[in-house]
Amino acid sequence: MAREYVWLKCTETGDLNYRTSRNKNNIEGQLKLKKFCPRLRKHTDHVEVRK
Secondary structure, three states: OEEEEEEEEEOOOEEEEEEEEEEOOOOOOEEEEEEEEOOEEEEEEEEOOOO
16 A cells, blocks of 8 residues: 555644645655644644654
8 A cells, every 4th residue: 555644733823733745755855844833723733753
């Protein structure tokens, strides 16, 4: 199976807000997305964390 599940962690609060899948064959390095942080009520950078 080429996909793996990772959590997206907010860089400002450290909260694990989202869980997503990524294709580990195509994406090199760490996944970084701008997502909505409910605690701050604004869009922030989220980076991948493997649990």
